[in-house]
Amino acid sequence: MILPPEKQPMPSDDKRWRLVATAMRRHGYKSHGLIESLHSIQETFGYVSEDALKFTAKMLRVPLSQAYGVASFYHYFNLKPLGRHSCVVCRGTACHIKGSAQILSDLEQLFAVRVGETTEDGSLSLLSAQCLGACGIAPAVVLDGVVMGRAEAESIVHRVEEVVAA
Amino acid sequence: MPTSVKVKTLRIDGRDVSAREDQTILEVARENDIWIPTLCHLDGLSPVGACRLCLVEIKGSTKLLPACVTAVEEGMEVSTQTEGLESYRRMILELLFSERNHVCSICKSNGHCEMQTLAQRLGLTHIHFPYRYPSLPVDLSHELFGMDHNRCILCTRCVRVCAEIEGAHVWDVMGRGVDARIICDLNQPWGTSETCTSCGKCVHVCPTGALFERGRSASEMDKRPEFLPYLTLMRRAGGE
Amino acid sequence: MIFEELGHIEEAELEAQSRFERRIHVCAAAGCLASGADAVKEALSGELQSTGLEERCQMVGVGCMGLCSRGPLVSIQPDNVLLAQVRAKDAKEVVGTLGKKPPKRLACPSDLPFFKRQLKVVLENMGRIDPERIEEYIAVGGYSALHKGLTEMTSQEVIDEVVKSGLRGRGGAGYPTGLKWSQLSKESSPIKYVVCNADEGDPGAFMDRSVLEGDPHRVLEGMILAGYATGATQGFIYVRAEYPLAIKRLNLAIKQASRLGLLGHNICGTPVSFGVEVRVGAGAFVCGEETALMASIEGGRGTPRPRPPFPTQSGIWGRPTMINNVETFANIPPIIRNGGKWLAEIGTEKSKGTKVFSLSGKVVNTGLIEVPMGITLREIIFEIGGGIPFGGKFKAVQTGGPSGGCVPDSGLDVPVDYESLSHLGTIMGSGGMVVMDDSASMVDVARFFLDFSRHESCGKCIPCRVGTVQMHGLLDKIAANRATSEDLAMLEELCDLVRKTSLCGLGQTAPTPVVSTLRHFREEYLSHLSGKA
Ligand SMILES: Cc1cc2nc3c(=O)[nH]c(=O)nc-3n(C[C@H](O)[C@H](O)[C@H](O)COP(=O)(O)O)c2cc1C
Ligand code: SF4
C-alpha cells in the first residue's frame, strides 16, 4: 500500500524530520523537490544518510535508485557524516595560481587525510571547492563556515591546527 | 487514424530517400539499408544521444549531429560514412575499450557482444590509448543474474528498459564523469533489491557482457533485445 | 500598490536619507566580509553612537565596491572619500576625521585608473545602496524601468528595445538577447518559463555573485520585464549553493518585491503576472549548461541532452523556457529606462555595452570591474589592474575559464569583444580573467583545467567522459617529462575528437585550454618532451 506523503512515518522520532517534511511540502511532495529536499536534509543533519534517502524517496515517490543517483551526482551533498570541523580549500583558477595546491597538500600531510575525507578520529573533514567566488582575495579557505582570504599556507595550517585542537 | 503525416525528402550518402516528418535520420537510414553504428540507441527505448557513434555530417552545418535523435528535414543532405566520421567512431570505441576492463576471451558475451561486433566492423585493430585498469566489482548476489561493472559502458539501456518498460526503475546511474556507475536501488547488492522483479529485461538489452544470466560460461551469453520493439508495438496497439 | 506609489516610496526614502549629513558605506560583499568588514561596521556604528553622531551619519552595508584586494572598503558620502584596508581599531580615527582630511594611512584616492577607466552600467548601484532594502533601490530609480515597460510599452516594444540595444548574452556564448526573447514570445504555449542562470561555475569568476549580493532587485526587475515581453509568468533563479549570501539576499528581495506587489498576480494593478522562485544548485559545473540546468530544476541528475529541441521550444517540463545570465538581466532595466539606442552607442560594432570582469591572479588590483566593450586587455591589466605585482613579468591572461584559453603578450592590444577574443583562440566567457606571471607553467595551466573538466564531466557521453581523462593523463605525462612526440600527437588528436563529438558545451570546449596553450606556447610543451624543462 502506498501511503500519502502526509501519512508516511518519520524515520525516527527525531523532531528535525519535521523540518525536512516541511521543505517537501513546500514543493507539493513533487519529484522536482528532490534536490531542495536533500538540501534541507543536509542543512538539518549535516549529511544525507541512507535513512534520509529512503524517506525522501517514499515521500516524493521517487525510485530509490534515482534518489541515490541524484544525491551522488551533486558534489555538494555529503553521503557520509562530516567531522567535527570542516575545512574547505578553494581549488579554483585564481586560488590555484596563488598556491592553493600547497595548502591542500600541507593539510593532507599534517592531518593524514585525503581531500574529500574525514580524519580517523572524526575531528576534521578536509574538502575542496571549485571556486568560492572570492577570487579577489585568493587563495580562499573556509574553516567551519568562515571564509578566510589571502590565506598563506603556513598560517592557514597553523590556524586549522589550533581550531582542531581546541 | 493519425492525422495526415507530411513526407519529407532528403539525401543520405547521395541517395534520395523519403521519410515521414517525425522520423529520425537513423530510422530513415535503416529503412533504406544504410548502416549507421549505434550503441546507446535501442528501438523501443527513449533516445539519449549519448554514445556519439551515430554522428553524421549534415551539409551546411559545422556540427556533427547524432542520427538517433536528429529529426529529418526537407532537403537535408546527410553523409554517414566519411573518412573523418569513421576515424572518430574508431576513436570513441577505443576510448571505451580503454576505460574499463574488456577482456573478450573470458567474457560470457564473447561472440555476442555489440561492442565487439562494432569494433570488427569499424576495423579497429588495436587500442592506442593507455588502458586505465580500474578495479571494479562484480555483483553476483542475485540468484539468476550477475552484473560485471568491468564490462559496463554506461549506455543506460538497462536503466531505461527497467524504468520505461518494466516500470520498476531498479537501476540508475550514480556519481558522474568517469566515476559514474550503474547502481541498483540505494547502491546495494542486486540480490537485496526490494524493487527488482527478476524479469531479466535489463540483461537482454545490455549490449555487452556486463549484465548476464548466471550459470553460463564464456561465450555462452547471447542476448535477444528483439523483444522490445515488439513489446512497445503491442503496448501502443493496446493503448490506441 | 500601484505604480504611482513608487514615487512616494522614492520621496520618503530620499527625505529620510537627507536627514543625515553623511552616509558611511561599508562593503558587505563576500570579499570584504572575509576580510573582516562585519567587525569594521560594528566598530564604526559603536563609535558613531558613543560620539553621538548616529543621528547625523547613516551607516549602510553596500555591495561590492570593486577593489576586493584592498578590502575591507569604506566610503564616505558625499565627501567622496574612500578608505581601504580598514580595521575595527581604526573606527575612532575614521569617525574622528569625518568631514575632515581622512587618515592618510587608509585613504585611497578615488581617481585611480582603477576607477577612472571603468564604465558602470550593470554595476551602477554597487557600493551605493543597501541591497537588503528595496527602498534604497527605488530611491536610485529602481523599478522605474518596470513601471515604464508595463504601463507605456507593449511587450513587442520591450523586445524591440532589447533588439535595438544589440545586447548579447553575458553567460558565455554571446547569443543575441533580443532574438532569444522574440523566439520565446512567438511560442504559443500557455505556460512559459524564464530562467536566470546564476550557476557561475567558472573557477575564477565572481561577477554574478557580486551583482546578486550587491543589487539583487536589478536582476528581478530584468526578469519581470523578460516575463512581460515574452509572455512567461513564472521565473526561476538557479543559484549555486556556494553562494549562501546571494541566496539570502535574493530571497529577501523577492519577499520585499512581492510585498509591494512588484511580483505576483497583477503586478501593480496591471494585467501582468510574474512569480520568481529560487532554486539552489549543488556543486555541479555542468548545471550551468542550459539543458542540464533544466534537468536540475526538474529535480534530476544534471545531465545535458541533445539540442534541438532548444529550450525556447521545449524546456522545463516540456514548456518553452528561456535562459539568460545574471548580467544579461541586469542590463535590461537601463536599456528600458534609457532606450536600446543608448546602450548600442557603447562598445564596438558587434559587441555592445559593457562587460563585467572579475580580475584575479597575479595582478596588483584584484576585484570586480566593468569596462566598455572594445577596451584592450592591456588597458584592463596594466591600467585598471595596475600591472603585475612585485615587479613580475606578464605571461598570459586566461579568460573564459575551463572553456577558454590563454592570451599571450602579443594579444594584449586586441579589443575585448566576442569576435576578437575568439580569433585569439579564447572566449569572452562569463567574465573570469586570471592573470599569470612568468612563474606560471602553461602545461600546468592546461592540466589544471583538464583536471577540472574531467571531474565536472557528467559522464553521459563517451568522448567527454573518457577523453578528458585520457587528455589529463597525457598532460600529466608531459608535465613529468615522460612524454614522447607521439603522446603530443595523441593529445592533439583527442582535442579534435572531444571538441567535435561531445554532446554538450562542456566537452566541446574542454580542449580549448590545451589547444590555446599549444598555439601560443608550443615550445613549452616541446621542451618538456625533450626532457629539458
Ligand atoms: C558547461 C557549461 C557551463 C555554463 N555555465 C554557465 C554559467 O555558470 N552561467 C551562465 O550564465 N551561463 C553558463 N553557460 C552558458 C549557458 O548554457 C547559456 O548559454 C547562458 O546561460 C545563456 O544566457 P545568455 O544568453 O544570457 O548568455 C554554461 C555553458 C556550458 C556549456
Ligand atoms: S560533453 Fe561531458 S558534460 Fe556534456 S554531456 Fe557529454 S559527458 Fe556530459
Ligand code: FES
Ligand atoms: S578561484 Fe578560489 S575563490 Fe575563485
Ligand code: FES
Ligand atoms: S546511438 Fe546515437 S548517440 Fe548513441
